Structure formats: structure tokens, C-alpha cells
Amino acid sequence: MSTKAPKTAISPTRAENYNEWYQKIVRASDIAELSGVRGCQILKAWGYGTWEQMQHDLDRRFKDTGHENYYFPMYIPISYFQREADHVEGFAKEMAVVTHHRLTKNADGKLVPDGELEEPLIIRPTSETIIGESMSKWIQSYRDLPLLLNQWANVSRWEMRPRILLRTAEFLWQEGHTAHETKDDAMRETTQMLEVYRAFCEDVLAIPVITGEKIAAERFPGAVNTYCIEAMMQDGRALQAGTSHYLGHSFAKACTIQFQSRTGSLDYVHTTSWGVSTRLLGALVMTHGDDNGMKMPPRIAPYQVVIIPILREDSPKEEIMTACEKLKADLLNETLDGQPVRVKIDSRDIQSSEKRWDWIKKGAPLIVEIGAKDIASGKVCVTRRDKLEDGKRFDERGTFVGNIGLELATIQQALFDTAAAFRASRLVRDIKDWAAFEAYFSKDEDGGFTGGQGFVRAKWCGDETSLTKLDVLGVTVRCIPFDQDGCEGVCVLTGRPATLEVIFARAY
RNA sequence: CGGAGAGUAGCUCAGCCCGGUAGAGCACUGCCUUCGGGAGGCAGGGGCCGGAGGUUCGAAUCCUCUCUCUCCGACCA
Numbered sequence A: 001m002s003t004k005a006p007k008t009a010i011s012p013t014r015a016e017n018y019n020e021w022y023q024k025i026v027r028a029s030d031i032a033e034l035s036g037v038r039g040c041q042i043l044k045a046w047g048y049g050t051w052e053q054m055q056h057d058l059d060r061r062f063k064d065t066g067h068e069n070y071y072f073p074m075y076i077p078i079s080y081f082q083r084e085a086d087h088v089e090g091f092a093k094e095m096a097v098v099t100h101h102r103l104t105k106n107a108d109g110k111l112v113p114d115g116e117l118e119e120p121l122i123i124r125p126t127s128e129t130i131i132g133e134s135m136s137k138w139i140q141s142y143r144d145l146p147l148l149l150n151q152w153a154n155v156s157r158w159e160m161r162p163r164i165l166l167r168t169a170e171f172l173w174q175e176g177h178t179a180h181e182t183k184d185d186a187m188r189e190t191t192q193m194l195e196v197y198r199a200f201c202e203d204v205l206a207i208p209v210i211t212g213e214k215i216a217a218e219r220f221p222g223a224v225n226t227y228c229i230e231a232m233m234q235d236g237r238a239l240q241a242g243t244s245h246y247l248g249h250s251f252a253k254a255c256t257i258q259f260q261s262r263t264g265s266l267d268y269v270h271t272t273s274w275g276v277s278t279r280l281l282g283a284l285v286m287t288h289g290d291d292n293g294m295k296m297p298p299r300i301a302p303y304q305v306v307i308i309p310i311l312r313e314d315s316p317k318e319e320i321m322t323a324c325e326k327l328k329a330d331l332l333n334e335t336l337d338g339q340p341v342r343v344k345i346d347s348r349d350i351q352s353s354e355k356r357w358d359w360i361k362k363g364a365p366l367i368v369e370i371g372a373k374d375i376a377s378g379k380v381c382v383t384r385r386d387k388l389e390d391g392k393r394f395d396e397r398g399t400f401v402g403n404i405g406l407e408l409a410t411i412q413q414a415l416f417d418t419a420a421a422f423r424a425s426r427l428v429r430d431i432k433d434w435a436a437f438e439a440y441f442s443k444d445e446d447g448g449f450t451g452g453q454g455f456v457r458a459k460w461c462g463d464e465t466s467l468t469k470l471d472v473l474g475v476t477v478r479c480i481p482f483d484q485d486g487c488e489g490v491c492v493l494t495g496r497p498a499t500l501e502v503i504f505a506r507a508y
Numbered sequence B: 001c002g003g004a005g006a007g008u009a010g011c012u013c014a015g016c017c018c019g020g021u022a023g024a025g026c027a028c029u030g031c032c033u034u035c036g037g038g039a040g041g042c043a044g045g046g047g048c049c050g051g052a053g054g055u056u057c058g059a060a061u062c063c064u065c066u067c068u069c070u071c072c073g074a075c076c077a
Helices: A018-028 A045-064 A085-094 A128-138 A183-204 A250-255 A279-288 A317-332 A352-362 A372-377 A385-390 A397-402 A404-425 A434-442 A464-473
Strands: A032-034 A041-043 A075-077 A097-105 A111-123 A147-156 A170-180 A209-213 A225-232 A238-248 A258-260 A266-268 A270-277 A305-309 A343-345 A366-370 A379-384 A392-396 A455-460 A476-481 A500-505
Touching: A018 A032, A018 A279, A041 A045, A041 A170, A045 A147, A045 A170, A045 A183, A045 A279, A085 A250, A128 A147, A128 A170, A128 A250, A128 A270, A170 A183, A183 A209, A183 A225, A183 A238, A183 A270, A225 A476, A225 A500, A238 A250, A238 A279, A250 A270, A270 A279, A279 A404, A305 A317, A305 A352, A317 A343, A317 A366, A317 A372, A317 A397, A352 A366, A352 A385, A366 A372, A366 A404, A372 A379, A379 A385, A379 A397, A385 A404, A392 A397, A397 A404, A434 A455, A434 A464, A455 A476, A464 A476
Parallel strands: A305 A343, A305 A366
Antiparallel strands: A032 A041, A075 A111, A097 A111, A147 A170, A170 A270, A209 A225, A209 A476, A225 A238, A238 A270, A258 A266, A366 A379, A379 A392, A455 A500, A476 A500
16 A cells, blocks of 8 residues: 655645644654653754754854853752842742652652752752852952853743743753943943844844844843844744843842942942743744755754765665765865864665655755766765755766855855745734734734734834733734834824834744 | 643554453564665564553443643743
């Protein structure tokens, strides 16, 4: 019995059921899977490898801006955590709490917690308080400032409704924490790191983002200002891809981080924090995935070129493998952005067609097949993942190798352009009143995928009580974009005069 | 955390209503034939039916509790 091959590698397709497509593609691309532990995920080699690429790139950007890596404990005494009231308010409902320090067997032979801790520990949801504790000891004078540190770590937030890669009980991230002498210095840091994130997302992940500030209701608990980069997923929903906070004196006061100023006074430092997480993997999937799987932007792909030897019973196996090795070696001498091209030879003992689909689903940017015919002709058979519909092409071997850096850069740009065009097609600017607004977010499918519709950029009066109107639509204010037009207009929610432009959208 | 649905082979599921100790397709293993393409044939391996109790001579099937996942809602730096 022959089963008909599906038209698409991922089923259902995005149009059929976007949510299910998302879960399927995450699995099929071998990026991550759910674990047996409630709300927790396993990052697999292809997903973790992508995260490692992100880490390398971001870490360099952090170092270039003067930061150094530290590592702080995962356990935070409740007494530290509760020092900042807003912080407690924001996070208390999703804490994992450690109350015991050993296990013993009970009468039934079952292991039960024993040895209750005098003071329970929480597992960090973020580290402002425990880092603040150290900063208060390390900082004495203005000469100790600025203190610019970063930590790569796991954090835990007990989410009620987990969603793989986007919202899990444990995830990996980096959190930058800095302390400054003045508000201006801290604000510069906050905006500088947001810009680092923007550049990283757009240039490396090929995800176009909108930079802006969060409204009060969406701020980080304890922050004075929260800034963000917001990306649009293929269902039109917004995803916060990174945040940067100016924390003012909140944690300085909570943790008593003081310094003697140039004039001799004892002042509180101004702190900031900023972070991105493995959620970016989810953003990548929902930005670049299609119905055949993932498309990894070359700058972040663990392997940019995958070589598949085409081996038949009668093939000169050694000769083909040697040719593959030689091609790999030649490609390793080529570069993208000054970095050696990342190449993998897939020598698994399975059918070559299966390997090919495997890498299509994973989203390797370029798949090269080498068989006896190619060696004879001096050519290579190339599949460009972002142009699957073009099929295979046959390049002169030397041409392919010589152009590899250029081609990877071309693919990178093509992915960004596609994502930017998609966002542009769903970024609406001409909605001026509530009737049009409500109609936009209430309309049925218009040929796109389910859910979010898109972004509405419109005038808003700034009165947060007006936002209750949005509840029934499931829409929120994603950010106040930096590039305000400053023009006078009418608030789309209240009809009152307004100069503020905001992005309205459904969000993840 | 509230409402709904679902957990049976690695995956997708049938069997459950009408209890009699497990099946299909795909995947996997071996052999053969194929193969520039998500192959075909034959032969195999693999599950104590999410877990714990209970009812019964007997439970995947009935009852109770519990865990996990999915969807909707609340919540969500």
C-alpha cells in the first residue's frame, strides 16, 4: 500500500489551524518538544544550537558595550524578593517555592519532603533582588559606577497556560543588570540595550520589530519605564521579543544600593535591567516558518549548508564521501560576516530523500546534494530552503563555493524582506474611530491565518481607563512607538483629542 | 485557577457504550527489489492500555481520586 505523500510537510497548514501548525512545526523542525514535567520543554540539538548562535552573537554585543558576565544563585530568599512591593505584586502568583532540603521515605516507602527550611527560597523569576543585594555591597562610591553586568541563566515562572517556546515554567535567557550614577546614564543604557536587541532581531534573526515604550499597565513590576521590541507573527499577533527597563530607584531603595557622590552626598544608584529569552526561538518559528517547516535565517542557523551524499548501491561511495568532505573543507574557507561558513555533512544511513526533507523541515538555508553524476559534471545540486518552489538547481562547484557568502547574505535579506512585507501588509494606519477599530478586530478571516488580524497604529488619548473597551476584543496596547508623528488627531477609543500614537494588537 | 476535550506501540488513532487480559497505519529491525528522491515486497521487534485505589471470578472497558496535554477564559517582566 502506498500512501500518498502529503503536499506539505507540516499538517495542518497555517491557514487550516495556526495554533496546531505551530505546535507541529516546533516538533517537526526538531527545535523543541514538551517534557514530562508540567509546563517544561526540552530544547533539542537544532533548537539549542540556534540558541547558542544567539548567545554568541548577543554576548559579543554585550561585551562590546562594556558588560561582563556574572552568575548569581538560582535560589532567592523570600526576604530578598519581597523588598520591592511592585515586584512582589507582579510575580508572586507564579513562583516556584523551595520549602524543604531533603527527602525521606515514609511508612509506605514513598519519598516525601523532609527538613523544612527556616526561610523558604523561591526559584528566580528574574534576579533584580538577588543581584541588588550584591550590588549594595559592591558599590561604595561614584567611582564604582557604572556597574555593567549580565547573566546567562534559567528562570522559572509558574505559568498557568504553557505554550512551547513562548511561555514555559522554565526558560533560558540573559538578564542584564546595571547601576548608574545618574538618571541620564541609566536611560542611555536602557535605550542602548534596546537598540542592541533591535539590531540583533532585525539583522541576525531577520525579524522586523517595532521599538517603543510600554504603557504603565504593561510595565515590568518595579520599573519606572519599560521599553520593548514588538514583532508581528504570521497570525497577526504581537510578540514581545525583548525588553529593557529603567528601574529608577526602585531596587536601589529596596536593596539599599547607595554610593557616595562626587559632592559627598549619599545617593541611590539608578538601575536598569534588560533581557531576551529562548522565546526568540518561538518568534523565529512564527516569523519564518511555512507549511513545509522552518526557514532558519543564515546568520543564526546552526548549519548554513547541509551536504547530503547521494549514495546508491552502485555508487562509488568513497569517492562521493571524499567529494563531500572536500566541498565542506572548501566551504569552511569561505565566510559570512567574517565568520567561517557552518557546514554539516549528513552521513546518516537513511534514504537521501528522507534526509532532504529532514533538513527542509529544520530549515537549513542551503541543502547540497552530491552524487556520482555531480562529481562527473563538476557541479553541485542546490536547494534553497526559502525558495523551495524553485526546485533544485545545478551550479558549477567553484561558482557555488565562491558565491556562498553572498548567497547566504542574500537569503538572510530575503527572509527579512518577506517578513517586513508581511508586517507592512497587516500594519493598519487608517483606522480613526471606534467603529472602524471594532470592525477591524472583529472581522472574519480575510485570506490570512487565524487570530490576531494585525497591528493597528492609531491615536490614543493616554487615559488607561479607556482601555477597558479593548477587553472584549482581546486587544492591548503593545507599545508607544518611538517614531511618533506628533500630529494632532482623535483618540480611536474615546474620540478625544490626542497626539500619542500607539500600536494596538492581540498579543502572545 | 474556572469551563470543555483528550491520554491505548516512537507517532496518528481504533477498541470502551454492551467487562473475558490489545489492534491498524506510519515509524523501527532484518532480507530482497528499488532509489537524483519524502519508495515497494516479505518477515520481525515493540504496549502490563497515564498513575493509584475500588467494583468484579475477570477491567483498556464500570466507579473514585490523581497526573499530564490540548482548546476557551482569567492571569501573564
